[in-house]
Amino acid sequence: MKVRLYVVYVIFLCVVTTIYAQDEQVIKTLVPDSTKVDNKYKEDQVYLGVTYNILLNRPADVKQNNLSRGVQLGVIKDMPLNKRRNIALGVGLGYAYNAYFNNLQFLERDGGTWYRVVPDSVNYSRNRIDAHLLEMPIELRWRSSTASSYRFWRIYAGLKLGYLLAGNYKFVGDKREKFTASDMSRFQAGLHLSVGYNTWNFYAYYGLRRLFDSNAVMETGESIDMHALKVGIIFYAL
Structure with a gap:
């Protein structure tokens, strides 16, 4: 009985060793050698961010409520500018959704x-x-990355251009009202900044253009000259 168990044990070891050797060979074939250095590497070509949105220059008595928020995602073409590749120009294309909760009511009349x-x-x-x-973000990028390091500091700053695809107002009270925001500025532009290390990065955006057309005024005659300030976090991936 002991001899049989010994034989079974030896056969089991031989089978496991053979499978391991084959798997190791497959892994070596499929996975690139981590010791090889890519001297033409690029960084941070996909982004995803979430923000808290603040309305600046609000008309008198206009207040924000609930949680005004935003989400953004897109791709960026990373174009290194120096031999070390730690300074680059980034030009991208993305989508953003922003919600602003407030007590400024919009009525059709x-x-x-x-x-x-x-x-x-x-x-x-x-x-x-x-x-x-x-x-479309356009930014100058600095990072402490190297061809073999995936954890690094980054500072990205620049201009972000925006085109309004759709805008609407939604009021939920005794009755629900929703209609197109035809008076929102079609073209947006602002300064943006990303600062952080590895996964976690602080993000900020300041709108240079007003959110609404110049003819948007309160019933009191006060101009609605609101600008957006967004703060949050942003994540990057290759």
Whole structure:
């Protein structure tokens, strides 16, 4: 009985050793040698970010409520500018969605839009501005990366251009109202900055252009000259 068990044990070891050797050979064939250095490497060509959105220069008595948020994703062409490849120019294309919760009510009247602060007598649960944008980030990039290091510091800063694909207002109270935001600025532009190490990166955006056309004014006659400030985090991948 012991001899039989010994024989079975030897056969088992031989089979496992053979399978391991074959698997190791397959792995070596499929997985590139990690010791090889790619001297033509590029960094951070896909991005995904989430932000908290703040409305600056709000008209009197206009306040934000709930959680105004945004999400952005896209691809960037990384173009190194020096031999070390730690300085680069990035040009990309992406999509962004931004929601702004506030008490600035937008009403349709006489073929146009009428703006007012929601009266205290009106009960509502949600009043929101939605914006869907096609964006093009243009940025100068510095990083401490090397051809063999995937953990590094980065500072990316530049200009982000945006084109409004769709915008709408949504009011939820005693009744639901939703209509197209035809008076939102079609073209957007702002300065943006990403700073961080490895996975976690701080992100900030300041809108240079106003969110609404120049003819957008409150019922009091005050101009709606609001700009966007966004702060959050952004993730990068190859």
